[in-house]
Amino acid sequence: MTDTDVVPAASARPRRTMSGPRQRAWTVTALLVVFMMVNFADKSVLGLAAEPIRADLGLSASAFGLANSAFFLLFSVCGAAVGLLADRIRPKWLLLAMALLWSVSQAPLAIGGGLALLVASRVLLGAAEGPAFPVAQQTAMSWFPDRSRNLPGALVVLGTTLGVLIAAPGLTWVMNEYGWRRAFAVVAAAGLVWALLWIPLGGEGRSRSAPDASSAHAGARTADGTGATRRRTPYRRILATRTWIGATTAYFGAYWITAFGLVWLPSYLHEGLGYSTAASARVLMLVYGLNAVVVLGQAGLTGWLLRRGTPSRWARGRVGGTLLLLSAAACLTLPSAPAGAATVVLLVVGFGAAGAMTSIAVTTVAQLTPADRRGGALGIMNAVVTTAGLIAPTLIGHLVDTHGTGGYRYAVLLTGALLVLGGVAAATLIDPDRDAPALSA
Template identity: 40%
Template sequence: MTTPAGAVGRLRAGGATAMQERAHKGAWGSTWLLLAFMLVNFADKTVMGLAAGPIRDELGLTRGEFGTAQSSFFALFSLAALGVSFLTRRVRTTVLLLGMALLWSVAQLPMLLGAAGFGTLVATRVLLGAAEGPAAPVAVHHLHGWFGQKERTLPTAVLMVGAAGGVALSAPLLTLVIDAWGWRWAFGVVGLAGLVWAVCWYARGEEGPLAPPPGTADSAGSEGTRPAVPYRGLLLSGTWLTAAFGAFAAYWMLSAGLTWAPDYLHEVSGLTAKQSGAVVTATAVGNAAVLLTHGLLARRASRRGTAPRLPAGLGGGLLMCVASLSIAVFAEVDSVGVKIALMVGPMALTNVILTVSQTAVARITPAGQRGVVLGAMAFVYALAGILSPLVTGRMVDAAASVPTGYHSAYVLMAGLVAVAGVLAVCFLRPERDAARLGMTETAPTGPPAH
């Protein structure tokens, strides 16, 4: 007895639907796990800023020395981001992400020892930075293995929310830990959190259906038959250069805020440690809201099949210009209320470029080369992590007064963000560069957009 053709069709359609549902669950399951990954990642970065006062008091550090300790986190950050990005061509991203989480968790724990001083602090921050440097580019590369090109903006934005969310969640919690048990236990808590994430990832992490198999980096990717594009063409394109500089400017602001915002709010604005922590939390929530709103608007446009009202570079660049004006106003006004409103609102617009730059670079890059190209961009923007805390600390120490030093540092930040915004408006054109590089868009084969 044969099965009627209609029944066979229904069986096949049902099987395809079931596979799409599983792919959809796997895609968003990986997104939430990687969001948690980024939450822990940025909680690690937040510790130093929140514990700045107790650390400086106990270890007898000047602001310049403390800035040096914070900058040591980025000593190998850029090199590790670039080096591990090349490993994505041979090693599965699930393995790389697990290894990074284990390493950065172990790097935190020595600070629990009472004998650990400035030298140990610097050494562990260097190791931590080497482990965390590749985190964002490898996580984005892994995530894009689950989603087709048109569906990537929202999950990428969710991933970037981990930066803001890590600060928002960790600021009040770690402030309580520091108050109750001392600053050393703040390092211990984030180290243990990383170990918990590693266990969850070991149990549930998996590669996406669009992930290029290891060893295919210089041939066709799994998103279609696409030959490799010379790296020189990718890295010298207007899109990559302006995306990297825009991310550099945003990371400058992010690193300065993580390191010095609590100190600024305390020393210049007169807030207590708890009040400063609350403002840092509110700022992080504002950053997260901006990123999610941008991602949801992009997804809505994608589902409607319409282009965004503004090209990615023009929209992201204009938002950075607005943010730069807000930073300049922040530096000039004396009102604490106005400063907080600017931090929570328009200054947060700078972060949109972090999502725009990642998706723009992915748009012009074959899947098999994506990890390397994203890693190269991380190499550039991570340099801001080295320079920003160090330059800000030295500027404050060298100024006639603490408020004067911070004023100069924020004016410098405003100028940097403004230049990045103007460059993005003029040169960040992923669709144009994708066409020039032969990256014609293929039909999406990733999970359905429910």
């Protein structure tokens, strides 16, 4: 029995004593879902406005890819640094500062400016958004024990999908009616509104400051039975485990395809596959719709497996690896598929099935690490993984400039290869039940 399972002594009052924390936990989770929606609307606006921006500013594909890669210049560094800070500073205030900086970075583009301002804006936005996902996940998981984290973790990931699903038609309409600069004003306003809601309603759960008794680390991080407090687990030991390496490698592949989708998928659909703007928007909706279904389905399946006593290497590692390999098979087949329905199916599966690995990687590392090292472990993982966002936009832009529309074919094949690597790593390396006890020793 864990401390989260203890029934209050006064039997007449359990419903009243538990309803408040439970309601607060889900209120904070809902706000974090919206937080990630705004986060990915910010990321997607540049890809959605790719053609008008390139036409208005006279940018080549390489220059536009460079502007997108600028977003990741400080993204990874800040993700790791703020992830480490989140083990020492209340995540509530870190999340608030991020949201305010998002709005500050987007607002100037709504007024004017060219390529230099676009690059500067994306660098600042990337620095502010780099820590967003790991700190949001750390905050959400602080309200739940390990056996209950799959759903809130998946919902936070789902926020990334919902952000694009809502942004794609909404911001496209704004751009068509009022121009691409007005779309940047909309996302800036959204960040400000979220910050105003977070101030009174946001916060962290008790597992941030107390040992997580549901994990293998309970007790080992506080006292050894003699009253002596054990020293904190060094980060280097966490990063050297096969579970952390496998989760990070698999997450890298999933993030690569996310960066591809956000920056170049609209252009690939329009220029590479010949779809109209309206048809491209419909395909994008299918991609992110499937992503939402897979993320929630994985959360349900993994939670069910864990409750039945299935080891995490199967419930998390093998489930995530299978999804990545399915996505890889679709991507590797896509360039040679005949035009028509087959192309749409392969594209939707290839770009939509891998996203659940994000949630799996986070909950896996959360199970692996002590609570007082969770923010740093997640932040460092995110820093490594998001280098994919620094590399992918520029590399794909170079391929398009060099090979024309054929460059998209090479980009999809490269993506498939990376997903194969990630799928194999997830299936063979992830095993937090094996590695967590070693960190407690």
